[in-house]
Amino acid sequence: MPKAIRIHENGGPEVLKYEEVEVGSPGEGQVLIRQTAIGLNFIDIYYRTGLYPAPGGLPFIPGGEAAGVVEAVGPNVSGFEPGDRVAHAAGTGSYAEKRLIAADRLVKLPQNISDQQAAGMMLKGMTAEYLLLRTFKVKPGDTVLYHAAAGGVGLILGQWAKHLGATVIGTASSAEKIELAKAHGFDHVINYRDTDFVAAVREITGGKMCDVVYDSVGKDTYLGSLDCLRPMGMFVTFGQSSGAIPPFNTGLLAQKGSLFMTRPTLFTYIAKREDLEKSAAALFDVVGRGIVKININQTYALKDAGKAQADLESRRTTGTTVLLP
Template sequence: MGTEVNAIRIEKNGGPEVLKWVSVPLSAPADNEVCIRHKAIGLNFIDIYFRDGLYPSPLPHGLGFEAAGIVEAVGKDVHHVKVGDRVAYGQGPLGAYAEARNIPADRVVRLPEGISFEEGAAIMLKGLTVQYLLRQVYDVKKGDTILFHAAAGGVGSLACQWANAMGVRVIGTASSAEKMQMAKDNGAWATINYSTEDVVQRVRELTDGAMVPVVYDGVGKATWETSLKCLRPRGLMVSFGNASGAVTGVNLGVLAQHGSLYVTRPILASFVPTLETMQAAADDLFAQILAGNIKVDIGQRFPLRDVAKAHEALASRKTVGSTILTLD
C-alpha cells in the first residue's frame, strides 16, 4: 500500500511559522492499526502546547490528535471496524494533521450516521474531555452548581450543554459580553465576565455564600488562585489545561487554608486507556449529540494547508466554539 500523502510537520518548536506542509510516506497499517483517509481534522489548544514545546516530544513530529474519515485499510488483528466504515478518533498519537494516516485501532470508533465528519472531527477530543470531566473525574449530579472557566470555548460550550441536560447549574466565566451570551445560549445558568467582574465575589453571591463543590479550569496560571477561592471546603479543583500558562510553584498549604481542598490534574488518556473504555465514552458522547442535548458548534474552518492561521486565531482567543481543518 506504500504511498505518499501531504501532512503538517514541525522540525523545531516555536510559533506558527514552524508548521510545514510536506509530503510523507504512508505504509500499509500494522497488524493492530487502521489506515484512515481524513475528511476533517480537529484543532485544539493542546496542539499549540506541542508546537511551542510546552509539552515536549521528539522532533521532528506531526501535530493533532483528532480527526474523522473513512477506513482505507486495516491490520489483520483489527475486527471492530472494516474498510469503508465512517470512523473518528480523539486520542490518537500525534499526527492528525495529514491527509491520511495509520493509527492504533484501539483509538478508533465508528462514527454514527447521524453525525457528520466535520462534527466528528470537532467533537471527539473536546467531547471525550467533557465526558470524563463530568462523568468520571467528578460525579456531577442533578441540582449541583459548578464553575466552568472559558465557558464559550470549545470544551466549555460542550460542557454547558451537557451539564444543562443533566440538570446541573453551570456558572461560566468568559472574557466578553458576546462570549457570556454564547455560554448562556449553550445552557449556562449564570455567567461572569472575568475581565471586569470579581469572580470570587460573584460566585459567592450566586451560591448564597456556599461556593461550589467543583471548579473546572482549563485556563491554568491566570485563574488558579481564583478557582481555589471559589470552592467550598473539601471541594475539588480540576485543572485540565494551561491556556494562560502552566500552574507552577504550588504551595500545598494553600489547600488547607481554603478548607482541605482536593486538586487533580487529569488527562484524557488516563480515562480511555482501552478500546472498551474509549468506545463506552464515545457512545456516551454520541448519544448526547443524537438526542439533541449537544449541538456541535463549528465556529471556524481552515484548510489544512493554512493551519498556521488557525493556530494564530486560537492562540489570540479570536475563536468561538470548535475549529476544524478541512481537506480538499
C-alpha cells in the same frame, strides 16, 4: 504523496509546515484512514511550543482528533473494514490527509453524526464526559464553575452539565462570548476580564460557592478558582491556556477548606479500550439526542493550520474549529 502539516522545530505558528509525507501501508493492528475533517485543540499548541514533548520527538505531525474513512486494514485487525466511517482522539498525528492509527484507538461513527461534528468533538467531548461523569460525578443541584465557557470544551461541557441538572457558572472574556455561552447551557457567565469572578460567584451562590471548579486557564485563574469552592470541594486543573500553574504549597488546600485537587488528562481516562468505547458512546448519545449541539464555528483549510492555531491562541475563536484536508 499525501500532504500533512509537520513540525521540525518547536516555536510559533510559522513552524507548521505543509508538506508531502510518506504514509505507508498499515502494519499489525493498524488501519489506514483517509481523513475528511480534523479538529483543532489547544493541546496542539502545547505540542507545537514544546510545553508537551511530542511522543516520538521531532519532526512530528500534530493534531489530536479527526474523522475519516478506512482505506485499508493491516494484519490482525478485527471490527473495521475499508469504507467504514471512523473517528479518533489520539495525542498527535492528525493534521494529515491520510494517517495510520492503531485500530484499538478508533471508533465507528453513527449515521447521525457528521464527519465535521465528529472531528470537532471527539477529544473535546470525551473530555467533557470524563470531567462531568468520572472526575467529579455532577448531580442535580450541584454548582459547577467552568472557565473559558465559550471555548471548544466549554460549549460542550456547559450543555452537558445543564442536562445533568447542575447550576452552571462560566467565565469568558467578551460580551459576545458571554452570550454564546449562555446559549449553550451556562446559567450565569462572568466577564473575568473586568470583573472579580470570586466575588461574582459568591453573589450568584449566596455564599455557598461551588461543588467543583473545572479550570483549564491555569496561571491567571487557579488561585481565584480555589476561592470559588465550598469546603471539601473539588478543584480540577486540566489545562493552562494562560500559562502553567506555578508550584505551590499544598497547605493552601487545607487553608482554603480541605479541598480536593486533581490534574487529569483524557488519555488516562480512555487508555483502556472499554473506557474509550463507553466515553464515545456517551458522547454520541447526548449529541444524537440533541442534548449537546456541536456547531462548527470556524473552518480552515488544513494548509492554513498556522493561522487557525494563531487565532485559537489569541482568543479569536469560539467553540469548535475544524481543519479541512
